Amino acid sequence: MTVQILKSDLALTRDAGTASPLGIAATGADSWGSLDLAVVPGGKGGLRVAGMPDAVSDLGVVSGRENLAQALTLRLLSPLGSLAPLGHPEFGSQLVTLIGRLNDETTRNLARLYTLEALKREPRVAKVLGLSVTVPDGAPDVVAIAFSVLPVHDGEPLALTVEIQL
Numbered sequence: 593m594t595v596q597i598l599k600s601d602l603a604l605t606r607d608a609g610t611a612s613p614l615g616i617a618a619t620g621a622d623s624w625g626s627l628d629l630a631v632v633p634g635g636k637g638g639l640r641v642a643g644m645p646d647a648v649s650d651l652g653v654v655s656g657r658e659n660l661a662q663a664l665t666l667r668l669l670s671p672l673g674s675l676a677p678l679g680h681p682e683f684g685s686q687l688v689t690l691i692g693r694l695n696d697e698t699t700r701n702l703a704r705l706y707t708l709e710a711l712k713r714e715p716r717v718a719k720v721l722g723l724s725v726t727v728p729d730g731a732p733d734v735v736a737i738a739f740s741v742l743p744v745h746d747g748e749p750l751a752l753t754v755e756i757q758l
Contacts, residue, residue, distance in 0.1 A: 660716050660743055661752055667710050668737070668754050685710035687737075687756055695733055695758050700725045703735050703756070717741045721749055733758050 672684035686706040740751040
């Protein structure tokens with residue numbers, strides 16, 4: 593049931609279980625070190641694994657909660673309206689408009705607002721449970737947006753952190 597509601601897709605980001613700054617242990621997605629496509633053990637026609645002539649890799653998929661984590665990450669990092677030609681004018685966020693701004697209280701408040709607006713447009717999110725925008729130690733030009741949501745038809749919170757370099 594969860595996969596049907598939260599869907600499946602190609603694995604485009606690197607999701608790993610992390611401890612949430614909001615205190616909710618759930619899935620984490622990190623915008624740094626993301627992958628274009630995940631390469632996983634596969635069948636015929638995949639990429640050959642170096643040093644293992646009989647082993648091949650193929651494209652990976654994510655489903656359920658991991659797909660929602662990836663979708664939220666991509667929604668936040670994509671400019672609002674960038675998928676309009678594909679029929680999704682409400683996809684994306686305004687977070688990219690913060691690039692080049694000073695990392696001050698106003699910018700962090702805008703990051704909160706833009707994140708909440710984007711999360712509200714995601715139909716698989718029932719409720720936003722928490723949101724914090726902080727400056728990571730030693731990275732004065734970065735805002736870390738940590739949030740947790742309650743997916744539809746899922747009683748377990750999903751927590752993610754997305755970092756934006758200003």
